[in-house]
Amino acid sequence: MSRSDLTTEEEITTLVHRFYERVRADPVLGPVFDAHIHDWDTHLAIMVRFWSSLFLGSGTYSGTPMPKHIALPDLNAEMFRHWLALFHETTNELSNRAFAEEAEKFAHRIARSLWYGYQINNHPNRLPTELHHG
Numbered sequence: 398m399s400r401s402d403l404t405t406e407e408e409i410t411t412l413v414h415r416f417y418e419r420v421r422a423d424p425v426l427g428p429v430f431d432a433h434i435h436d437w438d439t440h441l442a443i444m445v446r447f448w449s450s451l452f453l454g455s456g457t458y459s460g461t462p463m464p465k466h467i468a469l470p471d472l473n474a475e476m477f478r479h480w481l482a483l484f485h486e487t488t489n490e491l492s493n494r495a496f497a498e499e500a501e502k503f504a505h506r507i508a509r510s511l512w513y514g515y516q517i518n519n520h521p522n523r524l525p526t527e528l529h530h531g
């Protein structure tokens with residue numbers, strides 16, 4: 398489904414760049430990303446394609462986020478909640494409130510699904526927990 402009436406590639410690019418500026422400056426998440434991302438320009442371009450595929454139906458993203466996150470060592474629920482908190486701070490600054498709300502919803506869904514997948518793959522002998530974000 399195309400949502401091209403909701404936002405633009407420019408707005409998505411702004412959101413992605415501002416969000417990862419926060420992430421990189423963050424004492425908890427910054428080091429995790431910096432340990433795995435060697436070329437930030439490439440990562441930002443991938444993330445713009447990811448969000449553009451979701452929101453503009455651009456079909457420009459063809460990666461597999463789940464195995465990439467499953468492979469990251471020592472992620473926990475707190476980190477996912479923190480990721481969402483930084484994302485929320487970033488969408489809060491957007492004047493396009495309709496897009497901000499939809500982006501928030503998607504981020505929560507994907508974060509929950511990544512966290513479930515992470516737990517089921519990395520801790521198969523424990524019951525998966527919810528994120529319980531506020």
Ligand code: HEM
Binds near residue numbers: 466
């Ligand atoms: C604790 C939370 C998270 C951490 C620490 C994290 C970290 C990372 C890292 C280090 C990469 C690069 C992996 C690589 O290239 O090998 C990555 C890629 C990615 N992340 Fe996350 N992430 C988190 C949550 C999320 C969430 C909630 C989303 C969804 C909105 C997301 C979407 C993506 C996507 C689409 C990629 C690109 C995968 C690809 O290369 O195709 N991440 N993440």
